[in-house]
Amino acid sequence: MNQSLIIGQYVxxxxxxxxxxxxxxxxxxxxxxxxxFMANSFWSYMLLYFFVFISVGxxxxxxxxxxxxxxxxxxxxxxxxxxxxxxxxxxEVLFDIFGFNIYDGALIQGINIASxxxxxxxxxxxxxxxxxxxxxxxxVESLLKPLKKLRFPVHELxxxxxxxxxxxxxxxxEMDKISKAQAARGLDFTQGKFKDRFKALLPLxxxxxxxxxxxxxxxxxxxxxxxxxxxxxxxxxxxxxxxKLDLVVIIIFTFILLIFFMLRT
Amino acid sequence: xxxIFKDVNYTYQPNTPFSHHALKTINLEIQSxxxxxxxxxxxxxxxxxxxxxxxxxxxxxxxxxxxxxxxxGATSKQLKDLRQQVGLVFQNPxxxxxxxxxxxxxxxxxxxxxxxxxDVEKELNDVMEQVGLDHTVxxxxxxxxxxxxxxxxxxxxxxxxxPQVLVLDEPTAGLDPSGQKEMLQMFKALHEMKxxxxxxxxxxxxxALNYAEQVVVMNQGQIExxxxxxxxxxNQERLRRIGLDIPxxxxxxxxxxxxxxxxxxxxxxxxxxISRTLIEYIxxxxxx
Numbered sequence: 001m002n003q004s005l006i007i008g009q010y011v012x013x014x015x016x017x018x019x020x021x022x023x024x025x026x027x028x029x030x031x032x033x034x035x036x037f038m039a040n041s042f043w044s045y046m047l048l049y050f051f052v053f054i055s056v057g058x059x060x061x062x063x064x065x066x067x068x069x070x071x072x073x074x075x076x077x078x079x080x081x082x083x084x085x086x087x088x089x090x091x092e093v094l095f096d097i098f099g100f101n102i103y104d105g106a107l108i109q110g111i112n113i114a115s116x117x118x119x120x121x122x123x124x125x126x127x128x129x130x131x132x133x134x135x136x137x138x139x140v141e142s143l144l145k146p147l148k149k150l151r152f153p154v155h156e157l158x159x160x161x162x163x164x165x166x167x168x169x170x171x172x173x174e175m176d177k178i179s180k181a182q183a184a185r186g187l188d189f190t191q192g193k194f195k196d197r198f199k200a201l202l203p204l205x206x207x208x209x210x211x212x213x214x215x216x217x218x219x220x221x222x223x224x225x226x227x228x229x230x231x232x233x234x235x236x237x238x239x240x241x242x243x244k245l246d247l248v249v250i251i252i253f254t255f256i257l258l259i260f261f262m263l264r265t
Numbered sequence: 266x267x268x269i270f271k272d273v274n275y276t277y278q279p280n281t282p283f284s285h286h287a288l289k290t291i292n293l294e295i296q297s298x299x300x301x302x303x304x305x306x307x308x309x310x311x312x313x314x315x316x317x318x319x320x321x322x323x324x325x326x327x328x329x330x331x332x333x334x335x336x337x338g339a340t341s342k343q344l345k346d347l348r349q350q351v352g353l354v355f356q357n358p359x360x361x362x363x364x365x366x367x368x369x370x371x372x373x374x375x376x377x378x379x380x381x382x383x384d385v386e387k388e389l390n391d392v393m394e395q396v397g398l399d400h401t402v403x404x405x406x407x408x409x410x411x412x413x414x415x416x417x418x419x420x421x422x423x424x425x426x427x428p429q430v431l432v433l434d435e436p437t438a439g440l441d442p443s444g445q446k447e448m449l450q451m452f453k454a455l456h457e458m459k460x461x462x463x464x465x466x467x468x469x470x471x472x473a474l475n476y477a478e479q480v481v482v483m484n485q486g487q488i489e490x491x492x493x494x495x496x497x498x499x500n501q502e503r504l505r506r507i508g509l510d511i512p513x514x515x516x517x518x519x520x521x522x523x524x525x526x527x528x529x530x531x532x533x534x535x536x537x538x539i540s541r542t543l544i545e546y547i548x549x550x551x552x553x
Contacts, residue, residue, distance in 0.1 A: 068280075181355045181361040184423075186426070207363050
């Protein structure tokens with residue numbers, strides 16, 4: 001199993017971040033995304049960093065774990081940074097390495113873009129780490145409710161989302177099991193020519209697809225057997241309700257946004 | 266091929282909130298040609314232990330020697346040889362079938378290990394007979410078969426690789442009672458005829474009692490005890506404490522001892538032996 005990828009993996013806990021209403025978390029992230037792209041001064045970036053790090057700290061999830069989980073993302077960040085530094089030619093020449101002129105504008109631009117990606121991904125990761133997939137889909141469904149008037153299938157969309165999220169770990173486990181079973185039969189997909197390696201994927205993918213289809217069918221039958229017939233007249237066991245904590249969070253976040261706009265130049 | 270575990274520990278996903286210490290200081294010796302049963306609750310570490318036997322998992326600490334191979338530290342060539350020598354059949358092996366025909370699927374393992382396909386094809390019929398399959402299924406798609414037949418195909422596929430050690434994770438789960446018995450008889454025959462080492466993971470204490478020479482009881486990642494099946498009798502309290510069933514024959518012998526004051530003299534703990542003793546008892550009762 002890929003142990004370094006943690007996006008989508010929920011870490012149980014009872015911190016403040018865990019207890020914030022999932023709808024509020026999604027709204028905050030949405031506003032945060034806008035803010036990240038509007039940041040244009042040193043201090044505005046610092047404020048965003050401050051906000052994200054405080055949130056990570058409050059979540060009580062070990063930061064070493066989060067950073068390790070961002071491993072695949074580091075490459076993207078590093079690549080964007082280098083791309084900017086090498087190919088951008090704004091401002092004055094600072095120094096040159098191997099015939100490349102490095103401009104100070106480019107350096108700043110590179111840091112800015114890398115910071116944006118880093119901040120966005122860190123906060124999004126924090127959302128999935130601190131919120132169960134079920135609450136996320138509940139929140140999405142509740143936030144999209146106004147679209148129902150336009151006959152948009154909100155409930156079905158949310159159901160699809162929660163089913164796919166629910167089955168990611170299951171499929172990963174299944175994949176792990178099948179690849180071990182085939183390895184026991186002498187399959188080796190880490191060595192050989194590209195063509196051979198590609199061919200070696202078939203014994204993994206075919207059983208995986210077959211079991212996924214079987215699972216889908218069983219799930220559909222089980223749902224029907226329990227009387228599922230879509231959204232019509234359906235009530236919820238878990239009601240989302242804003243708490244006092246959410247009010248506090250709203251006030252603090254609004255305050256941070258106000259400071260943010262003052263810090264922009 | 267002797268298998269020796271020395272202070273083996275294994276942790277899943279170490280240094281994360283999900284880290285799980287699945288094996289704790291395992292010391293175990295399995296001699297070449299023995300028939301071992303591993304029993305224990307779900308989550309007791311049985312499956313993790315199995316996956317160390319052919320190098321799918323490597324110990325977090327400790328040493329395993331499997332014949333000439335040492336884990337950790339084996340080269341990938343050694344690992345491949347190891348996987349040929351130790352045939353591991355997972356639980357529900359029918360999920361691993363993928364070829365268009367049963368025949369192709371059976372040849373998948375031997376091909377991977379570099380066997381001569383023509384030679385293997387000659388053995389197909391024998392192996393099919395051994396696992397109790399009709400040779401007409403060879404040309405059919407594995408997905409048309411029943412669950413029990415698929416299981417047999419998967420096991421036949423492993424037999425064709427000719428392992429010296431056969432490791433089976435719950436091979437009888439989900440089969441009907443006669444199918445279960447047939448399958449276990451088959452492993453016993455393999456063991457007796459070819460001196461294969463058989464390592465059987467099972468939930469059923471009866472199977473462990475009837476077929477194994479040694480029973481390894483696992484509990485919460487540790488080896489609780491290693492017993493000869495007949496010695497399980499003396500460990501009843503221990504078994505009950507960790508939530509395992511007492512094998513039915515042993516339970517009934519205990520009952521006979523307590524209630525009827527019978528002396529147990531048979532060597533085996535089979536249904537036949539119990540009925541023999543009971544018949545003796547009744548006969549004796551009739552004469553006196």
